[in-house]
Amino acid sequence: MEQTIPPAESSIVEFKREWTETARETFCAFLNSHGGRVYFGVSDDSSIVGIDKPDEISRTVHSIFKFAIHPSAESYVQTETLKIKDKNVVMVTVLEGSEPPYYVTIKDNNKKGRVCYIRQGSSSYEANDKEIRSLYRKGNPIPYEQRASANQNLTFLTLAEYFKKSNVQFNEGKYQTLGLKDLNGFFTNVGLWLSDQCTAETRVGFFLGNTKASESDGIFTFSGCIIEQFCKIRDLLRNRFGFKNKIEPYTLSSEGYRNEIADYPELAIREALINLFAHRDYSFENAQATVTSFSNRLEFLSFGGLPQGVTKEMMLLGISIPRNKTLADILMRLSAMERYGIGIPTIFASYENFSVKPALVCAHEYIKLDLPRLQQIPSDLTERERAIVSYLKQNGASSRKQLQDFVKVSYGTVINTLRSLEAKKIVVKQGAGRDTKYALTISLR
CATH class of the missing domain: 3.30.950.30 (Schlafen, AAA domain)
Known part of the structure; x- marks a missing residue:
């Protein structure tokens, strides 16, 4: 045949x-x-x-x-x-x-x-x-975090300080137990992420409008030990959004406290930030994870999509497998993270008594979580009005001259802008004469 x-x-x-x-x-x-x-x-x-x-x-x-x-x-x-x-x-x-x-x-x-x-x-x-x-x-069935790092010259001075603050023992004898070294004695990728030499970056940006095309109100880039990145970004967000915690080094007043109503549930921000680090795909070496504040929401974006075997529905139910289990274990040891899988349900539960709800997007290449602002600024403000609102949110009641110096406009222009904000019931005038100050209405503080 x-x-x-x-x-x-x-x-x-x-x-x-x-x-x-x-x-x-x-x-x-x-x-x-x-x-x-x-x-x-x-x-x-x-x-x-x-x-x-x-x-x-x-x-x-x-x-x-x-x-x-x-x-x-x-x-x-x-x-x-x-x-x-x-x-x-x-x-x-x-x-x-x-x-x-x-x-x-x-x-x-x-x-x-x-x-x-x-x-x-x-x-x-x-x-x-x-x-x-x-x-x-x-x-390669070995998880990426457990593979040998390309950089074997690592130090852990920063990580050691955080273990000390948490009263958890840390020394070279713990490297393999914690997963910082593999069984062959090589530093792992998770060791790299927690080391002083970590090159993975996280960017935090603040915008006065609803898109990145609007005026920027500050952009910060964090690198180095992942634990330190988490703590610094957490403190920066606390400082910006009115949580009553002492903040360093981003203090807004001599006391280092904010007394305004929070824009977001603090627990939601904490859990969203934990998920950003614990589930991030660090094999995207040149891609920054980002936290972006807009006038109406706070966006957390990390590359890599969902871990294999995990669906969006599973995450919403609290059934989750962390992409970086070793990193998640260390975050728990340092009391930065609760047990696996409760982050997303906790975030949604923190909005239970509000009309606005978080939004979770799980794409093949990324995960994006949007937290809606509880005290939302109207979307029809001009850029100058938004700048003044932002200044008042950070500094409290301020004089006309302080606001004029900040937005760099004439006396007449700043007065007209303040009158417009008063008419929209966003700003209230306090005092009279030289003691006159302008502050946000209670609903927007």
């Missing part, structure tokens, strides 16, 4: 009329995908044209899998010469590799070096960074 070939190309079948260096791309793509077969001596329309030197092609193929593909994949390829219509067809069977991502050395002048390819439909194409990360996770 004469041997046959598939009727057309597909995600696991490719035809080559003759040997061509582009076959390297196909081999690599099959290794990184679900395997497949390449038929040499067959045209694109599945016509049999044959190969004159099948043994030469077989030797070339095995050489590529042994020397040109990285890691070596010699055991994942088989070649066989088929006789179809009295012509030789070389069938190359490629199995799915167990150690992706695979790279192949390309000789093309436009693509020199090692390139990673994957399969989509009947085509092979170069994988992007996101796809390579996905391949790496598929090929």
Whole structure:
């Protein structure tokens, strides 16, 4: 019985009329995908044209899998010469590799070096960074936080101070117990994140309007030990939004206290911030996690999407698996985090008695949590009016001159702006003459 070939190309079948260096791309793509077969001596329309030197092609193929593909994949390829219509067809069977991502050395002048390819439909194409990360996770079952860090020169002076404040013992003998080192004595990625050398950054921005196109009211970038980042950002948000806690180093008054009504439930901010750090995908090395304050909401954004096996519905019910379990364990040791999974339900419960509710968006590449502001500023204010409201929120009752100096406008302009805010019942005038001051109405403090 004469041997046959598939009727057309597909995600696991490719035809080559003759040997061509582009076959390297196909081999690599099959290794990184679900395997497949390449038929040499067959045209694109599945016509049999044959190969004159099948043994030469077989030797070339095995050489590529042994020397040109990285890691070596010699055991994942088989070649066989088929006789179809009295012509030789070389069938190359490629199995799915167990150690992706695979790279192949390309000789093309436009693509020199090692390139990673994957399969989509009947085509092979170069994988992007996101796809390579996905391949790496598929090929390495060890969680990213437990893998050896690229930086092995780590110190933990800052972390030691936080352990001391929490009355928890910390020394080099605890490195492996805490997960900062693996069983081979190498510092792990979680060790890197908690070290003084941590390069993962978190950006906090404040905007006077509802979008980033509005005027900025301060942007801060935090780096270094993740525990310290958490504490500094928590204190900055407390300071901005009226919680009655002593704040350093971002004090707004000599006493370091705020006495205004909070814009957000403090518990919601705390849990949202914990989730930002505990569930963040730190393999996105150059992507900052962000906390952004707008006039109507506080947005927490982290890259990486949901951990494998976790759905949005599970998170809302309090059923959750932290992406970075070791990091979550240390956060709990330092009393920064409650037991796993209660963060999101706690956030929603803190808004139970309010008409506005949080919004959770779980996309493939990111998780975004929006906390609505409880004391919302009207959206129809001008930029100058928003600037004055922001100043009064931070500094309390202020004189006309203080406000004029802040917005840098003429006497007449600042007076007209204040009258407009009074008419909108956003600002109230207090005192008379030289003692006149302007303050926010109680509902907006």
